[in-house]
Amino acid sequence: IKPFDVAAIRRQFPVLERKVKGKNLVYFDNAATAQKPQVVIDALVRYYHQYNANIHRGIHSLAEEATAAFEATRDTVKEFINAGHREEIIFTRGVTEGINLVAATYGRQNIKEGDEIIISGMEHHSNIVPWQILCLEKKAVLKVIPVDDNGELVMSEFEELITPQTKIVSIVHASNSLGTINPVKDIIDIAHQHNIVVLVDGAQSSVHLNIDVQEMDCDFFVISSHKVYGPTGVGVLYGKKELLEEMPPYMGGGEMIKEVTFDKTTYNELPYKFEAGTPNIADTVAFKAALDFVTEVGKENIRKHEEALTKYAMEQLSGIDGVRLIGTAKHKTSVVSFIVDGVHPQDMGILLDNYGIAVRTGHHCCQPLMNRFEIPGTIRASFAMYNTKEEVDELVKGVAKAIGMLK
Numbered sequence: 001i002k003p004f005d006v007a008a009i010r011r012q013f014p015v016l017e018r019k020v021k022g023k024n025l026v027y028f029d030n031a032a033t034a035q036k037p038q039v040v041i042d043a044l045v046r047y048y049h050q051y052n053a054n055i056h057r058g059i060h061s062l063a064e065e066a067t068a069a070f071e072a073t074r075d076t077v078k079e080f081i082n083a084g085h086r087e088e089i090i091f092t093r094g095v096t097e098g099i100n101l102v103a104a105t106y107g108r109q110n111i112k113e114g115d116e117i118i119i120s121g122m123e124h125h126s127n128i129v130p131w132q133i134l135c136l137e138k139k140a141v142l143k144v145i146p147v148d149d150n151g152e153l154v155m156s157e158f159e160e161l162i163t164p165q166t167k168i169v170s171i172v173h174a175s176n177s178l179g180t181i182n183p184v185k186d187i188i189d190i191a192h193q194h195n196i197v198v199l200v201d202g203a204q205s206s207v208h209l210n211i212d213v214q215e216m217d218c219d220f221f222v223i224s225s226h227k228v229y230g231p232t233g234v235g236v237l238y239g240k241k242e243l244l245e246e247m248p249p250y251m252g253g254g255e256m257i258k259e260v261t262f263d264k265t266t267y268n269e270l271p272y273k274f275e276a277g278t279p280n281i282a283d284t285v286a287f288k289a290a291l292d293f294v295t296e297v298g299k300e301n302i303r304k305h306e307e308a309l310t311k312y313a314m315e316q317l318s319g320i321d322g323v324r325l326i327g328t329a330k331h332k333t334s335v336v337s338f339i340v341d342g343v344h345p346q347d348m349g350i351l352l353d354n355y356g357i358a359v360r361t362g363h364h365c366c367q368p369l370m371n372r373f374e375i376p377g378t379i380r381a382s383f384a385m386y387n388t389k390e391e392v393d394e395l396v397k398g399v400a401k402a403i404g405m406l407k
């Protein structure tokens with residue numbers, strides 16, 4: 001699909017043909033989850049039609065084919081984020097599991113009483129709660145980089161927060177609520193000067209930005225397939241080999257072992273040490289189709305298209321009386337969050353749904369960030385490769401109409 005042709009891209013996503021409440025669907029909830037192209041759906045169906053089998057242990061043909069397809073996704077992920085080694089790619093259920101894995105293994109092993117962990121004021125709950133659980137268990141301290149009025153990190157305060165007790169920094173690459181792209185490279189460079197390990201939450205960045213974990217030099221990076229046009233229930237934890245090797249396993253069970261006796265178990269090598277039990281084979285296999293699709297369309301092409309939509313939407317929405325944009329960072333992904341004076345976000349969301357427009361309303365799993373802005377939540381439109389300027393016009397019309405009805 002080159003050059004970038006939005007009509008051709010839309011034809012790859014069957015769901016975009018459906019109607020909602022009698023209107024053409026306008027799907028602007030991409031930061032929650034992206035729609036799936038036909039190639040992903042086909043890959044899922046093909047797996048179940050032709051080679052469903054459990055992987056790694058089987059010697060029969062179906063098991064070999066399933067294993068090859070599953071492991072091919074690992075190679076594709078490695079390329080997609082430019083990891084140095086395929087064994088640095090651990091399959092999880094998603095970003096949430098990836099962060100919990102690191103907190104429960106690396107964290108438990110390395111955090112002692114009085115140690116400090118730094119996150120930011122714009123984290124998703126899944127990059128707050130696992131660290132809080134760890135801090136409670138270890139009597140460690142959670143510190144927070146503040147967020148300014150534009151929704152950017154106050155970087156000067158980051159350095160102030162670092163002490164000899166700081167052991168981990170865990171930071172979102174791009175905010176799901178505001179779209180802010182954080183200067184993760186700077187954060188990592190500073191942290192590494194103090195021997196601090198850095199986890200980057202790539203839930204929102206992996207679909208929009210080119211990811212090169214070696215250049216970024218992050219220690220851990222986490223992804224959810226469903227945000228990158230792939231199936232739900234699959235994610236990736238990238239970790240530097242030296243760190244993963246030293247970490248204890250997360251879950252015990254089949255696949256993650258070398259040898260088991262009742263006295264003692266020896267663990268499998270990377271990446272299998274962290275992949276206990278039968279994994280989500282079908283969705284992992286189909287995840288490859290999603291990554292290949294994104295690569296074929298081209299991240300740069302997608303980004304340009306989404307940037308234009310975001311700019312246009314921000315201009316148009318801010319022209320409506322009573323609309324206030326939340327999150328006006330200089331570097332943003334395709335997230336437009338806003339509130340309307342005197343209108344509850346949820347009421348706006350319900351009316352927009354009546355016009356066939358799917359947006360997200362509420363706190364977006366970022367309650368502390370909403371508290372920072374002293375708002376209960378926002379209305380969030382987030383754009384993907386298949387969205388169009390005409391759809392943004394529908395949103396703008398819908399918002400204006402809804403305000404007329406609600407005020």
Ligand code: PMP
Pocket residue numbers: 031032093094095096097124126127172174175176201203204224365
């Ligand atoms: N972090 C961010 C920034 C997110 O946007 C999300 C998903 N909304 C998550 C973490 C959690 O991802 P998942 O629900 O796929 O585990």
